[in-house]
Amino acid sequence: MITANTSYSMKSKLLLTFIIFIGIFRIGISQDLHDDFNAASVSNEINATDGWTGNADISSSVVDPQLGNFSLNIASTASGGRFIDHRFDAVVGQQYTIRIWARIGPYVSGTPSPAFAAWRSLAGFTTTLITSTNWTEYVFNVTANSTRPRIRVYTGNSTTSGTAGNTIFIDNISILASTSDIQAPNAVSDLSSSNTTATGTDLSWSDPGDDVGVTDYEVFWDAVSLGSTGGATNFSVAGLSASTGYDFTVVARDAAGNTSAVSNVESVTTLAGADIQAPNAVSDLSSSNTTATGTDLSWGDPGDDVGVTDYEVFRDAVSLGSTGGATSFSVTGLSASTGYDFTVVARDAAGNASAVSNVESVTTLAGADIQAPNAVSDLSSSNTTATGTDLSWGDPGDDVGVTDYEVFRDAVSLGSTGGATSFSVTGLSASTGYDFTVVARDAAGNASAVSNVESVTTLAGVGIVDYTSENSNLPTVDWQTRDLYASQNIGIGTTDTQGYRLAVAGNMISEGVKVDLQVDWPDFVFEDEYKLPSLKTVEKHITDNGYLIGVPSASEVEKEGIDLGKMDATLLQKIEELTLYTIYQERKINKLQEENEKLESLFQRVTELEKYIKKIDK
Structure with a gap:
């Protein structure tokens, strides 16, 4: 596999090989006997002071180490020569090379004069002063006179008093026997991988061979150490990313610390991972353009580790279908003036479903009523007399x-009930048959079919009394009769009826008066064809004539009187015209208010711009 990082990776491996080679050459290809895990160890560096003891204060320091991340910090705890010791296993008569890097640290007082010294059992190891504040390597070639020789480091020399707080740093310590194993293992050449998944792979190889024996293998991933196997010729790598390429290598080591060259490179590309993470839940579901039969739903992409591929929409927990990935959905087929709860669930390509979204509650608008009422089927009559009857029926629905x-009555309208399911018919003739029907209407004006026919025959009358002016005051005339019929005009308080059927000179009181109009009721004002006079025209007419258009003048009323039915219709026409004027004025006011708000916003922006310009000018 060749990628943009391959060149860098190979360079890193070559550099690693070079460093290992230099390390082998530097230590004389022998085992380091300073093998404690501590801050100054070459191959076992950790944040610790194991292997060193003494009466000085010893600690691990991260301040300017010579190699790695730590060094040993030795601080004097009192006046006089404070020290620390290190023992190692040795063979009597064996020659050893001891390498120690050191530098003087902060001194409280006195002349800095820390030292290395041979305490015992090392021939040729004499006291050596440490003289520089920079890191300096001190090398000693000695022969062991004991199986447990000891190295000592002083915070001051053995003859000069020191001061508490004086410090010295040591690092990168190695103790090498000149006759140890000097041959490095062969390089691994058959590194291979198996059982590769989206997050890991298994590496394996054969023992490459060594003159003494391979004791450990260190595994590298893109030139970064993953750890050692403890001698096993396999290693399981975990924590990798799906669909990603990696380069693995192995280095073999023997007991003396000799390191082989870098193995062959095993390139591995992990598999595509199984998507097990569900998308986030939609949290901004909203509606718009709601009508009597539908609404539009919309929302934002909630996000997913791979990607949302579809959304399922629910109405009152019942699925309406999927959007195919679109973040909007038009709902149809709803009922007018009805409440609904909508939710959405997001899904990814692997079928993982999110939690249910927020609930968007929608109430549809009132729809246009186009359905007529059912026909009345139970029209009936009661209390029939010679001149009238009572009709009643049930609500048809x-x-x-x-x-x-x-x-x-006989297909001629008698009027409307105002919603009542009864009607009293009067003015009928005695001993006469009539056919009555009813039609139901709703608020939208839809009319039902004609009801059943209720046939009624009035009772026989008591006869007609001749109530004329000559005999009207005779005591023999029964004025208490129930019904009064007159074939001519009637005048009360006057003999001049002026051609009217009833003329009254004086005031009249009644519990109710019904005017059966012979003129059009003025709902035509609200029709599109109606030409509403302009206010300017109305004003001119008032100025010129002193009364409203279409309304009789005072002189006309005084001369002719008024027809209540016509006058009520005329006054209603004026009220309806006034209503239209009010609506038009309201529209103009709202438009002016909107324009005023825009001008106010513009004024504020201009004001802010003036402030900004003045600020720039300053």
Whole structure:
């Protein structure tokens, strides 16, 4: 596998090989007897002081180490020569090379004069002063006179008093026997991988061979050490990323610390990982453009480790279908004036589903009522007399509701009930048959079919009394009769009826008066074809005539009187016209208010711009 990082990786491996080679050459290809795990160890460096004892204060320091991350910090605890010791296993008569890097640390007082010294059992090891504040390597070639020789480091020389707090640093210590194993193991040449997954792989190889024997292997991933195997010829690598390439190598070591060359490079590409993480839940589900039968839903992509591929929409916990990845959905087929709860679930390509989204509650608008009421089927009559009858029926039902009923006598309208399911018919003739029907209407004006026909025959009358002016005051005339019929005009308080059926001179009181209009009711004002006079035209008419357009003048009323039905219709027409003027004025006011708000916003922006310009000018 050749990638942009391959060149860098190979260079790193060559550099590692070079460093190992230099290390082998430097230590005389022999085992380091300074093998304690501590801050000054060459191959076992850790944040510790194991292997060193004495009456000085010894600690691990990260301040300017000579090699690695730590060094040993030796501090005097009192006046006089304070020290630390290190023992190692040796063969009597064996020659050893001791290498120690040291530098003088902070001194409280006195002349800096720390020293190395041979305490015993090392022939040729004499006291050596440490003289520099920079790291300096001190090398001693000695012969062991004991199986446990000891090295000592003083914070001051043995004859000069020291001061508490004086310090010295030592690092990169090695003790090498000149006759140890000097041959490095052969390089591993058959490093291979198996059982590769999305997150790991198994490495294996054969023992490459050594004159004494391989004791350990160190595994590298892209030239970075993953650790040692403890002598095993296999290693399981974990924690890798899916669909990613890696280069692995191995270095063999023997008991003397001799290191082989770097093995062959085993290039591994991990598998694509199984997507097990569900998308995040949608949290911003919202609705818009709601009508009587539908609404539009929308939301943002909630995010997923791989990617959301689809959304499923639910209405009242029942699935409406999937969007195919779109973050919007148009809902249709709803009922008017009805509440619904909508939710969304996100899914990825692996089928992982998110938690349910926030609930978006929607109430549809009131729809246009196009369905007519059912027909009345139980129209009946009661209390029939010679001149009238009472009609009644039940509510036939409607999808929204019946608001009125119109009653017909022999197919001629008698009027509407205002929603009542009864109607009293008067003014009938005695001993006469009539056919009555009813039509139901809803608020939208939808009319039902004609009801069943209720046939009624009035009772026989008591006869007609001739109530004329000549006999009207005779005591023999029964004025208490129930019904009064007159074939001519009637005048009360006057003999001049002016052609009207009833003329009253004076005031009249009644519990109710019904005017059966012979003129159009002025709902035509609200029709599109109606030409509403402009206010300017109305003003001119008032100025010129002193009364409203279409309204009789005072002189006309005084001369002709008024027809209540026509006058009520005329006044209602003026009220409806006034309503239209009010609506138009409201629209203009709202438009002016919007324009005023825009001007106010513009004024504020101009003001801020002026402030900014003045600030720049300064």
